[in-house]
Amino acid sequence: MNMIEAINSAMDVMLERDPNTVVMGEDVGYFGGVFRATAGLQKKHGKTRVFDTPINECGIIGVAVGMGAYGLRPVPEIQFADYIYPGLDQLVSEAARLRYRSANDYICPMTVRTPFGGGIFGGQTHSQSPESIMTHICGVKTVIPSNPYDAKGLLIAAIEDNDPVVFLEPKRIYNGPFSGYYDRPVEPWSKHEASAVPEGHYRIELGKAATVREGEALTILAYGTMVHVTKTIVEEMGVDAEIIDLRTLLPLDIDAIEASVKKTGRCLIIHEATRTSGFGAELAALVQERCFYHLEAPVERVTGFDTPYPHSLEWAYFPGPVRIATALTKILKD
Amino acid sequence: MPESDSRPASNLPPLSLHIPEPRYRPGDTPDFGDIVVPEVGATPRPSEDSKPDAMRDMCYGLVRVLDFDGQAKGPWDPKIAPERLRAMLRYMMLVRAFDDRMFRAQRQGKTSFYMKCTGEEATSVASTMALDRSDMCFPSYRQQGILITRDYPLIQMMNQIYSNRGDHLLGRQLPIMYSAPEHGFFSVSGNLATQYPQAVGWAMASASKGDSRIATVWCGEGSSAEGDFHSALTFATVYNAPVIFNVVNNQWAISSFSGFAGGERTTFAARAVGYGIAGLRIDGNDPLAVYAATQWAADRARTNNGPTLIEHFTYRSEGHSTSDDPSAYRPSDEPTIWPFGDPIARLKQHLVTLGEWNEARHEAQRTELDDLVKTTQKQSEKLGILGHGMHQPFETMFQDVFEEMPWHLKEQCDQMLAEQEAKFGPNWKPE
Numbered sequence: 001m002n003m004i005e006a007i008n009s010a011m012d013v014m015l016e017r018d019p020n021t022v023v024m025g026e027d028v029g030y031f032g033g034v035f036r037a038t039a040g041l042q043k044k045h046g047k048t049r050v051f052d053t054p055i056n057e058c059g060i061i062g063v064a065v066g067m068g069a070y071g072l073r074p075v076p077e078i079q080f081a082d083y084i085y086p087g088l089d090q091l092v093s094e095a096a097r098l099r100y101r102s103a104n105d106y107i108c109p110m111t112v113r114t115p116f117g118g119g120i121f122g123g124q125t126h127s128q129s130p131e132s133i134m135t136h137i138c139g140v141k142t143v144i145p146s147n148p149y150d151a152k153g154l155l156i157a158a159i160e161d162n163d164p165v166v167f168l169e170p171k172r173i174y175n176g177p178f179s180g181y182y183d184r185p186v187e188p189w190s191k192h193e194a195s196a197v198p199e200g201h202y203r204i205e206l207g208k209a210a211t212v213r214e215g216e217a218l219t220i221l222a223y224g225t226m227v228h229v230t231k232t233i234v235e236e237m238g239v240d241a242e243i244i245d246l247r248t249l250l251p252l253d254i255d256a257i258e259a260s261v262k263k264t265g266r267c268l269i270i271h272e273a274t275r276t277s278g279f280g281a282e283l284a285a286l287v288q289e290r291c292f293y294h295l296e297a298p299v300e301r302v303t304g305f306d307t308p309y310p311h312s313l314e315w316a317y318f319p320g321p322v323r324i325a326t327a328l329t330k331i332l333k334d
Numbered sequence: 335m336p337e338s339d340s341r342p343a344s345n346l347p348p349l350s351l352h353i354p355e356p357r358y359r360p361g362d363t364p365d366f367g368d369i370v371v372p373e374v375g376a377t378p379r380p381s382e383d384s385k386p387d388a389m390r391d392m393c394y395g396l397v398r399v400l401d402f403d404g405q406a407k408g409p410w411d412p413k414i415a416p417e418r419l420r421a422m423l424r425y426m427m428l429v430r431a432f433d434d435r436m437f438r439a440q441r442q443g444k445t446s447f448y449m450k451c452t453g454e455e456a457t458s459v460a461s462t463m464a465l466d467r468s469d470m471c472f473p474s475y476r477q478q479g480i481l482i483t484r485d486y487p488l489i490q491m492m493n494q495i496y497s498n499r500g501d502h503l504l505g506r507q508l509p510i511m512y513s514a515p516e517h518g519f520f521s522v523s524g525n526l527a528t529q530y531p532q533a534v535g536w537a538m539a540s541a542s543k544g545d546s547r548i549a550t551v552w553c554g555e556g557s558s559a560e561g562d563f564h565s566a567l568t569f570a571t572v573y574n575a576p577v578i579f580n581v582v583n584n585q586w587a588i589s590s591f592s593g594f595a596g597g598e599r600t601t602f603a604a605r606a607v608g609y610g611i612a613g614l615r616i617d618g619n620d621p622l623a624v625y626a627a628t629q630w631a632a633d634r635a636r637t638n639n640g641p642t643l644i645e646h647f648t649y650r651s652e653g654h655s656t657s658d659d660p661s662a663y664r665p666s667d668e669p670t671i672w673p674f675g676d677p678i679a680r681l682k683q684h685l686v687t688l689g690e691w692n693e694a695r696h697e698a699q700r701t702e703l704d705d706l707v708k709t710t711q712k713q714s715e716k717l718g719i720l721g722h723g724m725h726q727p728f729e730t731m732f733q734d735v736f737e738e739m740p741w742h743l744k745e746q747c748d749q750m751l752a753e754q755e756a757k758f759g760p761n762w763k764p765e
């Protein structure tokens with residue numbers, strides 16, 4: 001399966017298993033989603049389980065909160081993460097706080113799925129990476145898969161989780177892992193071992209990172225598309241890096257991070273999102289606090305620039321091979 | 335950029351920006367003589383399955399049942415048995431007694447905050463009585479009448495207001511932001527109008543499960559300007575959700591009059607027209623009109639005829655909250671000359687007219703309810719008041735952010751516990 005098929009399969013499994021699961025969003029019903037993530041689900045599970053909504057993100061998330069209060073397990077889709085902002089009040093003020101403010105009277109077992117990230121000539125409003133906005137909300141979990149196997153297992157775990165989860169799908173790698181070289185053809189997922197996705201139910205526990213590559217020279221913390229870009233450059237340069245795919249940003253797998261950085265003594269953080277107050281800042285602070293006496297070089301960050309996401313200059317903006325290679329050279333210097 | 339006072343040469347007259355202004359400000363003598371008060375009985379009662387198109391006039395009229403002499407008349411008379419009318423009166427009087435007592439408790443420094451619903455008691459008590467107990471209510475902060483009408487223990491309301499050790503919300507929420515799932519009362523949020531789409535979602539869930547329960551939701555006319563209001567009405571009409579929208583038009587949103595929510599141009603009930611939703615505009619100080627309209631809307635929702643928007647035309651008689659002084663923005667006699675009177679006085683008069691009530695019984699009931707509230711207050715205060723010690727175990731601050739506490743919250747919890755131990759010693763217990 002590619003990533004879309006894996007995500008589709010996760011929803012299919014949950015719709016089958018739990019009669020309270022409902023899938024909704026703009027164009028997700030009859031049409032099957034602008035990225036085809038919900039293709040076939042309405043036909044199979046019926047219109048009251050999988051349906052189209054008005055173009056209104058506040059309504060989509062607000063209605064899902066009410067459905068959760070009733071006892072359903074809604075899986076709303078926001079067509080692009082860039083369009084989650086109209087629904088942010090419902091996410092921040094309501095979904096995230098419902099359990100806390102009602103002392104468990106009401107919960108919000110909602111999973112908001114949304115494609116995010118750049119690399120597709122999406123311009124300003126089809127490319128954003130708003131994960132640090134999500135991780136700054138207390139009461140919401142933030143999950144980002146980087147391959148089909150994880151995508152399905154993490155999405156099932158997110159849907160089964162009794163807390164609100166924002167599930168950010170790196171759309172650049174829906175069809176195949178991205179090397180970071182936009183001028184090379186993309187390999188389809190079928191050539192990748194993570195495309196072997198079981199048909200049935202399985203979960204990947206939230207809050208657990210995956211070590212994508214073991215190494216001794218430095219630790220690289222990445223997630224989503226950047227896991228693959230990073231891996232390509234590391235292999236090209238022949239650097240013995242340990243690459244950790246965080247998978248869940250909140251709750252974060254701090255033990256995996258700490259163990260790795262203490263072993264390697266160096267830490268490079270890579271994300272597409274803009275730099276200032278990005279999730280990398282949180283990671284850098286945590287590493288500094290917990291691994292200070294093991295660090296042999298300053299913690300480095302490779303990120304998008306602090307500008308809106310450009311259209312024509314996309315590949316000058318994207319934290320690609322050159323920026324990563326430069327950072328690797330710098331951090332390994334001494 | 336041109337300077338702000340220069341404009342391009344043009345023959346056209348200058349445009350002017352309209353900033354709404356209430357008719358009366360402090361020092362003015364208000365006169366509401368021009369408010370149209372249709373005759374009781376003049377407003378027809380369409381059937382519950384009427385098409386929204388046929389409901390248009392209902393959005394601009396005013397459903398009334400009780401005339402100002404206390405007679406119930408016309409097609410909307412819900413013909414409630416005297417027993418239930420007395421129960422309704424009792425609940426409204428209890429709400430008022432509760433409000434007065436808790437307002438005073440705030441003034442005495444026993445809690446940080448309170449909000450009364452004086453003059454608006456009918457909008458929650460009478461509508462709750464017209465619902466089924468299992469119907470779900472999504473209130474704003476001014477519908478304490480729902481809880482009281484559903485016999486939620488007063489002491490629990492007080493415990494929440496005092497954030498004391500009996501507060502089942504563990505002191506996390508500002509006073510009056512109650513939550514009571516067993517009583518079909520959704521957790522109140524500080525963020526206005528967010529409950530609107532949530533109620534629609536609940537109603538959609540109920541419909542999709544083939545349940546028979548419906549949802550009801552309230553907001554003020556000020557809050558109807560929020561985007562969530564539009565979201566809710568759009569979703570409700572698209573999915574024909576079994577929901578009743580209440581807009582309590584009490585004329586004021588803190589210091590802003592209803593003109594800042596668009597009330598100068600049209601009614602709030604008329605919002606329904608554009609969505610293809612049934613709309614009713616009613617005298618919100620007429621408990622029988624509130625009851626009848628809610629019953630109509632509930633029947634409509636229950637028979638899959640869709641949502642209804644009810645505008646309760648009423649008046650916020652007191653300050654917005656304990657933090658507000660209305661004499662700073664409106665004439666102090668405005669509440670008393672408001673043409674629709676007081677909902678409690680009007681229901682009382684009706685019962686007296688029917689020969690089912692009298693002055694002596696009324697006074698006796700008032701005393702009884704005051705005593706009940708006072709006694710309950712004493713019991714509640716035994717469980718603590720705000721600011722006199724801390725009433726919850728410290729670690730409860732970190733619980734329920736998530737179902738299970740993640741490591742970062744555990745660490746912060748430990749840090750806080752160490753801080754508190756440094757302050758209070760190791761043997762501290764909640765008071």
Ligand SMILES: Cc1ncc(C[n+]2csc(CCOP(=O)(O)OP(=O)(O)O)c2C)c(N)n1
Pocket residue numbers: 476524525526553554555556557558582584586587588650654
């Ligand atoms: C989203 C949001 N904006 C602003 C406020 C501050 N606020 C609290 S109550 C209020 C007025 C609401 O007026 P209305 O809806 O008419 O209800 P009423 O108080 O008259 O019952 C405002 C502005 C808030 N709580 N939430």
